[in-house]
Amino acid sequence: MSENHRQERDSLRVRIIEVGPRDGLQNESDIISTEAKVSFVDALSETGVAEIEAGSFVSPRAIPQLADSDEVFRKINRKPGVVYSALVPNERGLERARAAAVSKIAVFTAASDTFTRRNINCTVSESIERFRPVVFGAKRDDMTVRGYISTVTHCPFEGAVPPSQVLDVMRQLLDLGVDEISLGDTVGKAAPCDMRRLLDQIVPRIERSRLSLHVHDTCGMAVANVLTAWTEYRIESFDTAAGGLGGCPYAPGASGNVATEDVVYALKASRVSLPVDERKVIAAASEIGKVLNRRLTSRLSQVQTEQIAYEGVA
Ligand code: HMG
Ligand code: MG
Numbered sequence: 001m002s003e004n005h006r007q008e009r010d011s012l013r014v015r016i017i018e019v020g021p022r023d024g025l026q027n028e029s030d031i032i033s034t035e036a037k038v039s040f041v042d043a044l045s046e047t048g049v050a051e052i053e054a055g056s057f058v059s060p061r062a063i064p065q066l067a068d069s070d071e072v073f074r075k076i077n078r079k080p081g082v083v084y085s086a087l088v089p090n091e092r093g094l095e096r097a098r099a100a101a102v103s104k105i106a107v108f109t110a111a112s113d114t115f116t117r118r119n120i121n122c123t124v125s126e127s128i129e130r131f132r133p134v135v136f137g138a139k140r141d142d143m144t145v146r147g148y149i150s151t152v153t154h155c156p157f158e159g160a161v162p163p164s165q166v167l168d169v170m171r172q173l174l175d176l177g178v179d180e181i182s183l184g185d186t187v188g189k190a191a192p193c194d195m196r197r198l199l200d201q202i203v204p205r206i207e208r209s210r211l212s213l214h215v216h217d218t219c220g221m222a223v224a225n226v227l228t229a230w231t232e233y234r235i236e237s238f239d240t241a242a243g244g245l246g247g248c249p250y251a252p253g254a255s256g257n258v259a260t261e262d263v264v265y266a267l268k269a270s271r272v273s274l275p276v277d278e279r280k281v282i283a284a285a286s287e288i289g290k291v292l293n294r295r296l297t298s299r300l301s302q303v304q305t306e307q308i309a310y311e312g313v314a
Helices: 003-010 020-026 034-045 069-075 091-099 113-120 124-140 163-176 192-205 222-233 260-268 278-292
Strands: 015-018 051-056 083-087 104-110 144-150 180-185 211-215 237-240
Touching: 015 260, 020 034, 020 051, 020 278, 034 051, 034 069, 034 278, 051 069, 069 083, 069 091, 083 144, 091 104, 091 124, 104 113, 104 124, 104 163, 113 124, 113 144, 124 144, 124 163, 144 163, 163 180, 163 192, 180 237, 192 211, 192 222, 211 222, 222 237, 222 260, 237 260, 260 278
Parallel strands: 015 051, 015 237, 051 083, 083 104, 104 144, 144 180, 180 211, 211 237
Antiparallel strands: none
């Protein structure tokens, strides 16, 4: 690799937000043990990712798979430098997050009412009102707050979603005081042309360091969407799940998140300096895959171990 290439690469930094323990496990039909979840998070802590979404303080009726998040947070080894975050839908969730010493929470809504009703039992406007005391309380306690917007290009019930609806929700979340926004292609239908249509509207209206892209891979477009967001818009954070696990039980037909290892490979090949070790990510995903009794869906997990790491050409 030439010195110019190395210098350029080292100035291009990206944060990987590993959502496998939350988005990855919330959609599994089997409930897995707390110990397996803790081992998964601990293994991910050693991969070099910046942040791990380790659980969810939602109603156990809505997501029984993550009902033990309180215990997971108590048992994980928190590696210095890694941020451990969790979903919080309401004040009850905030209390649980506080008791579990969580330093970053995520409130979550969407750009379409029908999905929001199915997911959190209220309209988008009602969700913003519900989040008001949550964000206020979290900021008072010095927590960082992320605001998720789901269905940013397509809603599983309403179809195509115009960027103006996403922009409107983003403004309301920023007005509440959230620190960052994550844009969710919940159903995984977006292609790069949809991402451009969305990001053309969003990127001029928020600092890029406060924006993350969260794509599911239902139609096989997720890595292309990540590369579009990076190369054309310089989005600096991506939500990904080891092994391509994931999905939302309230988004029928949607498949897993874009795989962490596939995104790491694609970004390294795009001259991004990333401290994440793809092999360790695959090892962590393989262990949880054994517990879940299923094959990983990522491309890189199908490749021979010695061929995994990206090697740049000179
Ligand atoms: P609700 O039924 O309107 O609320 O649900 P409620 O206040 O009437 O509570 C119902 C029951 O839940 C009560 O228990 C509450 O105590 C309990 P009951 O009296 O019936 O026994 N409850 C709680 N328990 C523990 N912790 C709490 C809590 N809150 C209520 N925090 C609610 C509204 C929002 C609570 C519910 O709909 C819910 O929890 N939904 C969560 C759905 C979810 O987690 N979806 C997946 C995450 S979103 C996603 O995956 C998309 C994302 O990845 C981005 C993308 O891909 O686009 C983020
Ligand atoms: Mg998701």
